[in-house]
Amino acid sequence: MPQTKVDRLTSTTLAVFRLNGLLIHWGDRFSESQGLTSARWQMLGALALSDQALSAPQIGDRMGVTRQAAQRQLNLLLDEGMVEALANPQHKRSPLYALTPQGCKAYDALDQRWQVHVKQLSRHFEEADLVTTLNVLQSLAAAHATPQEPSDAT
Numbered sequence: 673m674p675q676t677k678v679d680r681l682t683s684t685t686l687a688v689f690r691l692n693g694l695l696i697h698w699g700d701r702f703s704e705s706q707g708l709t710s711a712r713w714q715m716l717g718a719l720a721l722s723d724q725a726l727s728a729p730q731i732g733d734r735m736g737v738t739r740q741a742a743q744r745q746l747n748l749l750l751d752e753g754m755v756e757a758l759a760n761p762q763h764k765r766s767p768l769y770a771l772t773p774q775g776c777k778a779y780d781a782l783d784q785r786w787q788v789h790v791k792q793l794s795r796h797f798e799e800a801d802l803v804t805t806l807n808v809l810q811s812l813a814a815a816h817a818t819p820q821e822p823s824d825a826t
Contacts, residue, residue, distance in 0.1 A: 684808070702785070706778040707752070711737075715745045716754065716771065716779040725758050725768035736813070754778060 675683070699710030708716070718731045726734070732742035746769055749755040754775030757767035771779065794802075 685812075688809070688812075702789075703782055705785075706782055708778065708782070711741075711745045712749055712754075713779075713782060715742060715749060716775055716782075719755065719769060719771050720776070720779045720783070725770040727760060727763065727766045727768055729766065731769065749775065 696710045699713060703710060703713040706713075714735050714737075715731060718734050719726060722734075728743040728746055729739040731746070732739045735742065746755060749769075750757060752774075753772055755769045756772050758770055760766055760768045
């Protein structure tokens with residue numbers, strides 16, 4: 673029996689779940705050379721790719737994790753001297769975070785290795801497929817960014 677669009681979207685969702693687990697495991701191994709985990713590398717990346725310091729809720733939103741999950745990793749990065757907390761003029765109890773020189777060094781080392789890896793990996797994909805994949809994943813993320821009640825409607 674041929675798959676319907678609903679079946680394909682379900683299969684895509686399951687593939688994303690599987691890929692997420694695999695990427696986290698792979699990222700833990702990849703980032704351990706800098707004493708990091710995937711989660712901490714993710715936090716450093718959010719800061720490195722931003723043009724300004726960010727709060728834990730802003731980082732969580734950009735990385736698709738809760739504020740609490742971002743805060744846990746930021747606290748570890750603070751203890752390790754990789755990020756610093758700055759006063760937030762918009763919110764006294766929610767500091768802004770920025771990379772320290774040590775955090776920049778760790779992120780840059782991983783980013784250099786990542787660039788080598790991603791160039792090799794990109795040879796396996798067509799540009800048009802990557803554009804389509806990114807568009808679909810961004811649309812799925814947008815559709816799930818706002819909490820909604822599950823629908824029983826078919």
